[in-house]
Amino acid sequence: xxxxxxxxxxxxxxxxxxxxxxxxxxxxxxxxxxxxxxxxxxxxxxxxxxxxxxxxxxxxxxxxxxxxxxxxxxxxxxxxxxxxxxxxxxxxxxxxxxxxxxxxxxxxxxxxxxxxxxxxxxxxxxxxxxxxxxxxxxxxxxxxxxxxxxxxxxxxxxxxxxxxxxxxxxxxxxxxxxxxxxxxxxxxxxxxxxxxxxxxxxxxxxxxxxxxxxxxxxxxxxxxxxxxxxxxxxxxxxxxxxxxxxxxxxxx
Amino acid sequence: xxxxxxxxxxxxxxxxxxxxxxxxxxxxxxxxxxxxxxxxxxxxxxxxxxxxxxxxxxxxxxxxxxxxxxxxxxxxxxxxxxxxxxxxxxxxxxxxxxxxxxxxxxxxxxxxxxxxxxxxxxxxxxxxxxxxxxxxxxxxxxxxxxxxxxxxxxxxxxxxxxxxxxxxxxxxxxxxxxxxxxxxxxxxxxxxxxxxxxxxxxxxxxxxxxxxxxxxxxxxxxxxxxxxxxxxxxxxxxxxxxxxxxxxxxxxxxxxxxxxxxxxxxxxxxxxxxxxxxxxxxxxxxxxxxxxxxxxxxxxxxxxxxxxxxxxxxx
Numbered sequence: 407x408x409x410x411x412x413x414x415x416x417x418x419x420x421x422x423x424x425x426x427x428x429x430x431x432x433x434x435x436x437x438x439x440x441x442x443x444x445x446x447x448x449x450x451x452x453x454x455x456x457x458x459x460x461x462x463x464x465x466x467x468x469x470x471x472x473x474x475x476x477x478x479x480x481x482x483x484x485x486x487x488x489x490x491x492x493x494x495x496x497x498x499x500x501x502x503x504x505x506x507x508x509x510x511x512x513x514x515x516x517x518x519x520x521x522x523x524x525x526x527x528x529x530x531x532x533x534x535x536x537x538x539x540x541x542x543x544x545x546x547x548x549x550x551x552x553x554x555x556x557x558x559x560x561x562x563x564x565x566x567x568x569x570x571x572x573x574x575x576x577x578x579x580x581x582x583x584x585x586x587x588x589x590x591x592x593x594x595x596x597x598x599x600x601x602x603x604x605x606x607x608x609x610x611x612x613x614x615x616x617x618x619x620x621x622x623x624x625x626x627x628x629x630x631x632x633x634x635x636x637x638x639x640x641x642x643x644x645x646x647x648x649x650x651x652x653x654x655x656x657x658x
Numbered sequence: 659x660x661x662x663x664x665x666x667x668x669x670x671x672x673x674x675x676x677x678x679x680x681x682x683x684x685x686x687x688x689x690x691x692x693x694x695x696x697x698x699x700x701x702x703x704x705x706x707x708x709x710x711x712x713x714x715x716x717x718x719x720x721x722x723x724x725x726x727x728x729x730x731x732x733x734x735x736x737x738x739x740x741x742x743x744x745x746x747x748x749x750x751x752x753x754x755x756x757x758x759x760x761x762x763x764x765x766x767x768x769x770x771x772x773x774x775x776x777x778x779x780x781x782x783x784x785x786x787x788x789x790x791x792x793x794x795x796x797x798x799x800x801x802x803x804x805x806x807x808x809x810x811x812x813x814x815x816x817x818x819x820x821x822x823x824x825x826x827x828x829x830x831x832x833x834x835x836x837x838x839x840x841x842x843x844x845x846x847x848x849x850x851x852x853x854x855x856x857x858x859x860x861x862x863x864x865x866x867x868x869x870x871x872x873x874x875x876x877x878x879x880x881x882x883x884x885x886x887x888x889x890x891x892x893x894x895x896x897x898x899x900x901x902x903x904x905x906x907x908x909x910x911x912x913x914x915x916x917x918x919x920x921x922x923x924x925x926x927x928x929x930x931x932x933x934x935x936x937x938x939x940x941x942x943x944x945x946x947x948x949x950x951x952x953x954x955x956x957x958x959x960x961x962x963x964x965x966x967x968x969x970x971x972x973x
Contacts, residue, residue, distance in 0.1 A: 511837045520839075
């Protein structure tokens with residue numbers, strides 16, 4: 407069986423600084439895969455290369471066997487790859503409802519429709535998505551005025567609105583308190599199971615990583631130095647030496 | 659979710675509309691002139707706000723499309739003796755087409771580079787109008803414009819203008835409250851994220867610019883006939899700046915804001931000119947006050963006052 411997302415010999419070079427070094431990586435349909443690595447390991451760059459936010463210097467990205475290397479973001483998302491961002495990335499002066507509705511209108515190819523009034527478009531589905539992430543009561547609030555954790559939930563709702571097959575989450579719990587982290591992970595866990603989503607995510611919190619992933623890959627200086635089942639990665643001597651250190655025992 | 663235009667809002671619009679329509683009954687030429695001109699500049703400001711308030715880019719060259727609409731219509735009517743309809747349509751189309759070409763280049767850029775490029779193109783238009791004397795009569799102004807007999811009367815022209823403007827504003831309202839309009843706000847709010855929900859952001863910004871050019875052209879066509887002349891100043895950057903200030907004064911985050919801004923600024927200019935010749939100074943102070951204290955304009959100020967004095971209380 408071929409992988410859902412297949413990355414072959416990917417390189418990204420920022421004028422001499424190699425952020426992604428010969429990465430070959432397969433994401434299987436339905437799996438939950440964590441990418442870990444220290445700050446500056448190239449995790450976000452790796453995501454940006456997949457979603458078309460950056461062009462790779464070399465190598466290819468294939469999705470369902472189709473080459474999508476260098477395709478712009480707005481086309482990548484239409485193929486079924488959605489992502490959330492490490493930093494809050496919403497439409498701050500629009501209402502929570504509108505944030506999600508805009509994504510739905512885009513999915514349905516209505517963004518350019520100038521004479522189709524927007525008030526009654528996708529009301530039920532928007533509310534249902536807001537309900538899924540627990541924001542239904544905040545629907546009419548201004549998105550930018552929500553608490554940080556709620557803005558992250560909204561990001562997830564926007565990503566889900568695109569009805570993706572693959573969800574890429576770039577540090578979904580960054581900046582959250584331990585309680586918020588727990589809630590956020592439960593939410594991601596539930597949603598990916600309910601919708602049968604393939605999940606690729608980066609994360610610093612080892613508890614989260616080992617808690618929900620089927621497989622883990624370790625990125626270090628732009629290279630994947632280990633990839634496999636959580637236990638294998640945990641026990642990999644190279645990984646222990648370079649990255650996990652004592653944290654591996656703490657997380658265990 | 660229902661339409662944001664509440665019953666009170668709808669009633670207010672209707673009352674203003676009726677009051678405008680009744681203006682000629684007051685038998686005051688002055689008043690008819692004032693209302694006609696306010697309607698025209700209001701449409702001009704509303705069109706600019708499609709670029710500023712809705713797509714999130716600042717244009718310093720919006721006068722170009724206003725002037726093209728005005729000049730093309732004036733020249734076709736007068737020099738070539740075209741009837742009103744084809745001439746006006748040609749004027750609007752010329753403005754729209756120019757906007758489409760300019761926007762193709764401008765929407766590749768953002769922020770100050772976008773603004774500067776719109777300014778550069780508008781100066782180009784100004785230079786052409788200024789230099790092409792045989793066609794435009796250069797800085798002597800293209801005057802008089804032959805206004806068709808049907809609307810060659812103060813009251814008739816007033817009603818003609820009013821119908822065109824009301825229809826235009828209605829169409830603009832629909833566009834800004836359509837799927838396109840809301841997606842455009844998303845583009846303004848966060849271009850990157852909008853792109854990654856699948857919105858073709860450059861195409862959207864281009865389309866917004868073209869719509870703005872179209873309605874600026876409509877305003878220009880009316881303006882030329884109202885003044886029975888077109889002057890190079892209409893294409894100059896100061897004209898672009900004035901409509902920009904009107905838009906800011908009213909408030910860019912509201913559909914009707916620019917309309918209010920246009921009316922207020924226009925009246926202020928008239929009144930100030932009756933007492934002093936220092937209008938530019940007054941204008942400067944107004945601009946400072948908006949930018950420093952009221953960045954969301956008069957509409958924002960109104961909202962703040964309403965909130966302060968107990969929300970829904972009857973005025």
